[in-house]
Amino acid sequence: MSEDLSSKNHDDRAIGVFDSGIGGITVLRELVKNFPNENFIYLGDTARLPYGSKSAETVRNYSVQNMKFLMSRNVKALIVACNTASTQVFEDHFEKCPVYNVIGPGAALAAAKTKNKKIAVLATRAAIKAGSYTQKILAHLPDAEVFTQACPLFVPLAEEGWHDDPITNLIAFRYLQNLKSADIDTVVLGCTHYPLIRTSIEKVFGPHVHLIDSGVAMAQQIGEDFNSGKIKPNQSGNVAITIALTDTSEHFEALSAQLLAPVSSVQITFETVSVI
């Protein structure tokens, strides 16, 4: 007796999420907070991180390997929780599974929030070079002015744990001072690491500028797709969170557990995996 899975109104498979490293945990955190009954498997490609300084072709190859790995774990949705990878994932389905990249929801939210249509995008060198945010924002708001700034030191500062630190404030000011004079009202945190040093970025722009967090934008998009039935909820009552890493890292395990603790009491299972 076969049954048409798509006709069911529930789907107990996990949601798959990947990033090069710790940054995507800020997206996972928002998803876990908003969808506490879902199963998640997170892949951190820590053996090859970071992606933000690598070529488009290499980032594409790594992303496809990561998606294949998550498909082998039977996920119901694929979330690209890395902005650099998102610039090289063009499909909306991969082997019939819906794919979400962080740029679409982030660009849509920025376009919805701005009043004066002056938007800044902060990202890695690779993501800025790809130009995806500018294209997507202009698709929503053709007369917007989009300013971009690569901030290569933000990722290592976030990973070093120098959050809300005088040195991070100084570096934020160095990168962002020219944008300040451009009368921007909305800033896209175009790298999933950046919410970790949000306080330093806020100090430069002041309280009246909207900061767009990829995780918040993604959770909003996923919520809409649960409502429309595009993806179906887990109703098994069993919830698991698995974090799979391509390289072992005690530093990563401790930091991700610390970031997830405020939003979930589910025990995290850590695994070391190969995706090649």
Add this chain to the structure above:
Amino acid sequence: MSEDLSSKNHDDRAIGVFDSGIGGITVLRELVKNFPNENFIYLGDTARLPYGSKSAETVRNYSVQNMKFLMSRNVKALIVACNTASTQVFEDHFEKCPVYNVIGPGAALAAAKTKNKKIAVLATRAAIKAGSYTQKILAHLPDAEVFTQACPLFVPLAEEGWHDDPITNLIAFRYLQNLKSADIDTVVLGCTHYPLIRTSIEKVFGPHVHLIDSGVAMAQQIGEDFNSGKIKPNQSGNVAITIALTDTSEHFEALSAQLLAPVSSVQITFETVSVI
């Protein structure tokens, strides 16, 4: 008519050098400066950089792949121009080719230079954890006091090009202030990136402290082995420098050409290669 290669007093094959990225160019620069008649092939594993935050096992796997690649290019010596990789390369020959890692010569030079036997080692988190410098320095000077400090932001600062910059000075002071009070007279720059931000490190310690540069120590070791006949010089009169990268990077090509220009007018050939 066969000829015994080892009885020749010349060897026109290239010297192979590898690092995860740009740091090893500071070693290549010293080698090119000291041995202008030699051929060099440099491998930068830019598709997987950096190594300093990765596990010992992963760094070992990557290093062996890199050495196999260089052997396929028929080199006469293998130089591990990355301190993190050097902590995981234990052999002194690989497929009969002599292997040089930067830790041995750096530790020997530090032990020779210190007067008060108080030595500091600055390196990546992975290299400090491996403990190789401390072991090798103590093998030379059993009663030395060796202090260690991981400096994770030095690599991205060097790659960002913020050399002799007020922010780099501040970060150097943050990492090194505790060492200053320990009356150290010798500091090992235990990462091949660190000579790029040498000025900031010097500003913290002052002019009377010896800074040990891996490239200088390595050139000294290679010079001794040319003299002893362990490796034989190129006498063909033809000199080539090849830089092979596992990921394309215009930023890397420009920066390495700029670092080598003061020591050599040989045209550099760039290639993109796979080592897997």
